[in-house]
Amino acid sequence: MTIPEKTDHYVLNTYGRFPLTIAKGAGTRVWDETGREYLDFCAGIATCSLGHCHPALTAAITAQASQLMHCSNLYYTPQQASLAEVIVEKVVQQDGGKVFFSNSGAEANDGLIKLARRHGVESGRHEIITFNQSFHGRTIGAMSATAQGKIHDGFGPLFPGFVYCPLNDLEALKAAITDKTVAFLLEPIQGEGGVNIVTKEFLDALAQIAREKDCLLLLDEVQCGMGRTGTLNGWEVISPDLKPDAISWAKGMGGGFPIGAFWVKDSLAPLLGPGSHGSTYGGNALACAASQAVIETIISEDLVSNVQAREAQVREAIAEWNHPAITEVRGAGLLLGIGLDAGKLSIPEDAVASIHLCKELLGLGLLVPPAGPETVRFLPPLNVTSEDVASALELLKKVLDAHLR
Numbered sequence: 001m002t003i004p005e006k007t008d009h010y011v012l013n014t015y016g017r018f019p020l021t022i023a024k025g026a027g028t029r030v031w032d033e034t035g036r037e038y039l040d041f042c043a044g045i046a047t048c049s050l051g052h053c054h055p056a057l058t059a060a061i062t063a064q065a066s067q068l069m070h071c072s073n074l075y076y077t078p079q080q081a082s083l084a085e086v087i088v089e090k091v092v093q094q095d096g097g098k099v100f101f102s103n104s105g106a107e108a109n110d111g112l113i114k115l116a117r118r119h120g121v122e123s124g125r126h127e128i129i130t131f132n133q134s135f136h137g138r139t140i141g142a143m144s145a146t147a148q149g150k151i152h153d154g155f156g157p158l159f160p161g162f163v164y165c166p167l168n169d170l171e172a173l174k175a176a177i178t179d180k181t182v183a184f185l186l187e188p189i190q191g192e193g194g195v196n197i198v199t200k201e202f203l204d205a206l207a208q209i210a211r212e213k214d215c216l217l218l219l220d221e222v223q224c225g226m227g228r229t230g231t232l233n234g235w236e237v238i239s240p241d242l243k244p245d246a247i248s249w250a251k252g253m254g255g256g257f258p259i260g261a262f263w264v265k266d267s268l269a270p271l272l273g274p275g276s277h278g279s280t281y282g283g284n285a286l287a288c289a290a291s292q293a294v295i296e297t298i299i300s301e302d303l304v305s306n307v308q309a310r311e312a313q314v315r316e317a318i319a320e321w322n323h324p325a326i327t328e329v330r331g332a333g334l335l336l337g338i339g340l341d342a343g344k345l346s347i348p349e350d351a352v353a354s355i356h357l358c359k360e361l362l363g364l365g366l367l368v369p370p371a372g373p374e375t376v377r378f379l380p381p382l383n384v385t386s387e388d389v390a391s392a393l394e395l396l397k398k399v400l401d402a403h404l405r
């Protein structure tokens with residue numbers, strides 16, 4: 001059996017996989033099992049922030065693996081304490097607060113949902129407003145928070161207490177608020193839903209309403225956080241002075257090592273006291289050492305400046321092409337969605353435009369993920385070079401030109 005055949009035989013078929021088996025990675029490159037090289041602008045879907053096998057990450061994991069991997073949250077470890085300090089003092093920078101460690105983004109978001117539930121206990125409120133096209137993960141809680149019918153399909157009844165609302169529509173938001181509303185949960189830039197950015201006006205109004213109504217402003221920074229937007233925090237690119245009540249992360253904070261986390265401001269920390277929440281692997285020594293190496297490299301190498309420069313490079317090039325099949329470039333930093341006009345492209349009738357183009361690009365040696373039917377995402381590592389960005393752009397243009405009607 002080939003590797004795809006063996007995988008399909010033994011692994012539950014929940015992913016629509018591309019026809020590529022990745023055997024090795026280094027920096028912005030991966031290689032298949034035949035040794036063919038690919039430029040990786042998927043980066044584990046915004047996860048491999050430092051590229052593949054970055055020496056700082058490899059060294060941190062190697063050193064920690066021979067020291068202590070795991071010991072249970074019944075005990076203290078220096079790695080968990082240090083990583084929490086880095087997140088609170090260097091990433092969030094909002095006068096304190098505390099961190100809980102999980103293993104994934106969905107699990108971090110489940111923690112935010114539990115925080116909101118506890119916040120509403122005394123006032124009898126439990127409803128959380130989330131936004132159309134959001135994506136918060138696949139656990140029953142995070143999936144129910146996700147306002148996309150296709151994600152819920154066949155899994156009902158959903159976990160109760162979520163109210164879905166159009167994004168960037170203040171009137172609809174006001175209409176959705178009830179005396180049961182306890183929190184708002186949103187991605188400052190929606191990733192999976194098509195790379196949709198929240199407007200400053202909407203985000204600021206949401207924060208103001210949250211304050212007035214004693215509701216929590218919960219930010220899902222799982223995809224847009226940790227430098228990806230060209231700022232350390234995704235919300236900063238929209239509204240730098242925003243004061244969220246709690247924040248979740250995963251993906252880019254581990255650079256490829258599984259870890260997630262959420263932060264809560266100090267006044268909310270007592271809501272989640274001893275016995276209220278937990279995770280066996282959450283924040284184990286190995287994951288924390290890996291994540292600290294990733295976050296400290298992002299900060300010490302000023303990768304947000306590189307992200308800004310590479311974003312400008314992509315936007316300038318695409319503006320210059322003035323390509324009839326490109327409608328717009330959405331997002332920020334290196335969380336970019338290139339919007340396509342499928343009507344201008346010759347795509348097989350039974351194919352989804354974005355997926356078809358991603359497959360064609362794969363054939364040319366570029367990995368990019370789709371985001372919805374008419375968007376291709378550029379999510380390269382944060383330390384990607386201008387040469388690699390130029391190569392990826394050249395391949396994109398080549399494929400679009402070849403498919404132009």
Ligand SMILES: Cc1ncc(COP(=O)(O)O)c(C=O)c1O
Pocket residue numbers: 045103104105106107109135136137138187191192220221222223224250251
């Ligand atoms: C914004 C956002 N939140 C949550 C998740 C879920 O993260 P995980 O797959 O680590 O559970 C994702 C994953 O794509 C995401 O993009």
